[in-house]
Amino acid sequence: MIYVYLAEGFEETEAITPIDLLRRAGKKVVTVGVGDNIVKGSHGIPVITDTIVQEAPLGDELEMIVLPGGMPGTLNLEKNEYVRRAIEYCHENNRVIGAICAAPSILGHMNILQGRKAVCYTGFEKELYGAEIADGTVSVDGNIVTSRGAGTAMDFALALVEKAVSKEESQRQASAVIYR
Numbered sequence: 329m330i331y332v333y334l335a336e337g338f339e340e341t342e343a344i345t346p347i348d349l350l351r352r353a354g355k356k357v358v359t360v361g362v363g364d365n366i367v368k369g370s371h372g373i374p375v376i377t378d379t380i381v382q383e384a385p386l387g388d389e390l391e392m393i394v395l396p397g398g399m400p401g402t403l404n405l406e407k408n409e410y411v412r413r414a415i416e417y418c419h420e421n422n423r424v425i426g427a428i429c430a431a432p433s434i435l436g437h438m439n440i441l442q443g444r445k446a447v448c449y450t451g452f453e454k455e456l457y458g459a460e461i462a463d464g465t466v467s468v469d470g471n472i473v474t475s476r477g478a479g480t481a482m483d484f485a486l487a488l489v490e491k492a493v494s495k496e497e498s499q500r501q502a503s504a505v506i507y508r
Contacts (some may be wrong), residue, residue: 330350330357330361330394331357331393332386333362335404336362338369342428343375345484345485346426350489353493360384363381365377392418392491394423397430397449415438417468419438426475428476432448433455435474437455441459442458444472445463445468446459448474450477452487465483466484475487
C-alpha cells in the first residue's frame, strides 16, 4: 500500500501524477487528507481523499509514502505529527519515501538526508541538511526519491513506479501515456 499525503495548499500536479501512474501500474494507492478528507490544492482544486491521516495505519502493508510539495502544503505536512510519524516509520523500516518540490525540505529538517543525494525546488537546497545536491530532475538514493517540482512530476512518478514495481513497468507506463 502507498500513502499520498495531501495537506491544504499541496501542488496538484505533484500529487495527482504519482497517484495516477502508480494506480495504472497496479499499486494500491491511498490518498490521505491532512486535517480533513476534502483538501484544496495550491491552485484551489479540491480533492476528496480516501481517508484522513489519523486513520491511516502504519504497518507491514505500507511500502511507500509520497509527499507532494506546494505552499503552504509542504509546511502543513511538516507540522503534522502523523505525517512526521509516517516519515520516521518509513525511514526506520526502509520503506520508500518520495518527496517533490519543497517537500524534500521536510526530510532535511528531520535529518533523513544526511549523506544522501537529493534534489528539490530551486532555493530550498539549504534546507536539505547534510544532503549532496544532485543533478537532474529526480534523485534516487536508496529508499529516498526526490524531485524538483511540478514540471518534473512525470519523471518523479515514473521513478516511484520503478521503485514500487520494476523498471520495465515504469517504461511500460511511460509508453502507455506517450511520455517522451
